[in-house]
Amino acid sequence: MRIGVDLGGTKIEVAVLDGAGQVALRRRVATPRSYDGVLEAIAGLVAGAEAEMGAGCSVGIGIPGSLSPATGLVRGANSTWLNGGQLQQDLERKLARPIRLSNDANCLAMSEAADGAAAGEAMVFAAILGTGVGAGLVIDGRVIEGANRVAGEWGHNPLPWMSRDEHPGRRCWCGGVGCIETFLCGPALAADADGPEARDASALPARAAAGDGQAAAALARHSHRLARALAHVINMLDPHCIVLGGGLSNMAHLYVEVPRLWGQWVFSDVVRTRLVPARHGDSSGVLGAARLW
Numbered sequence: 001m002r003i004g005v006d007l008g009g010t011k012i013e014v015a016v017l018d019g020a021g022q023v024a025l026r027r028r029v030a031t032p033r034s035y036d037g038v039l040e041a042i043a044g045l046v047a048g049a050e051a052e053m054g055a056g057c058s059v060g061i062g063i064p065g066s067l068s069p070a071t072g073l074v075r076g077a078n079s080t081w082l083n084g085g086q087l088q089q090d091l092e093r094k095l096a097r098p099i100r101l102s103n104d105a106n107c108l109a110m111s112e113a114a115d116g117a118a119a120g121e122a123m124v125f126a127a128i129l130g131t132g133v134g135a136g137l138v139i140d141g142r143v144i145e146g147a148n149r150v151a152g153e154w155g156h157n158p159l160p161w162m163s164r165d166e167h168p169g170r171r172c173w174c175g176g177v178g179c180i181e182t183f184l185c186g187p188a189l190a191a192d193a194d195g196p197e198a199r200d201a202s203a204l205p206a207r208a209a210a211g212d213g214q215a216a217a218a219l220a221r222h223s224h225r226l227a228r229a230l231a232h233v234i235n236m237l238d239p240h241c242i243v244l245g246g247g248l249s250n251m252a253h254l255y256v257e258v259p260r261l262w263g264q265w266v267f268s269d270v271v272r273t274r275l276v277p278a279r280h281g282d283s284s285g286v287l288g289a290a291r292l293w
Helices: 035-053 087-095 104-115 180-184 186-194 204-209 213-237 254-262 281-290
Strands: 002-007 011-017 023-030 058-063 100-103 123-129 133-139 241-245 274-277
Touching (some): 002 035, 002 104, 002 281, 011 281, 023 035, 058 104, 100 104, 104 133, 104 241, 104 281, 133 180, 180 186, 180 213, 213 254, 254 274
Parallel strands (some): 002 058, 123 241, 241 274
Antiparallel strands (some): 002 011, 011 023
C-alpha cells in the first residue's frame, strides 16, 4: 500500500492506495501556519493512516514549491513558512523511512496520466489554475523534474504575444514582471472583471451567461491569454494532452474557446493536443503523491 500526502495552503490531505490502486482511506486536517506544525501534522496523519490500515506504507508528498538541487531546501512555496526548510530530511527523520517529494502540479500530472483524464497518453502537461498558476510534466509515466527541478514552472514565464494594452504586465510575487500567473490565476481574472479588490472569479461564467457584458469580456480576455500561454507550451513540448486543475478548471467554456483559438500561435498546420479537465478534480494531488512510488 502507498500513502499520498497533499500539503496545501489550507489543508493537508492523506490517502492510502491499496495494491489495486484504489483509495482505501482518506483523512484531512487544516494546515498549520508554521514549519514545525506542518511536520507534526504530516507525521500524525501518516501514523494514523498506518494504524487504521494495520500496515506500513510508502509515503509520497506533494508540496507547493520545490526542493533546490543545490541545498535540498524548499523554495518558491506560496506557503512561505516552508521556504528554507529541510522538509524531506526532517520528514524522513520523523517517519523513520525514505520518502518521495515533488511539486503539487507534478502530482496532478502523475495522477491524471496514470488513470485520469490523460490515461494512456505518452506526454502529459498538467496546469493548475487557482490562487496561483503552476504546471507539471509526465512522460511515459514518469514525472520530469529537470536539471534544476523547475520543469513545468510555466507560470513564471512572461505571457507570450502580449498586446500593447497588456505590456509590460504587473510585478509578480516572484520578482518577475508580466508572469503568466499574474494574468491567468483566479484573483487576476476576478480583478480584471471587477477591479483590483476582487478575489473570487467563480461567479463570472454564470454572470456572463445571464448577460453581464463586463464578466463576459473578462472571460474572453482570459481565454485568449490562456490560449497563447498553452500554444507556447505546445510549440516547446508538443504534449499529447493538457490537463487543467485548480478552481478555474471548472469553467466549461475553456475547453471550447481555448482549442478554438490556440491554432493561430501553434507552429503546425494541425493541433491534435487535447485540452481536458482533471478527472480526479481536487483529489489528483494526493493520488499523484501516492503514485510517486
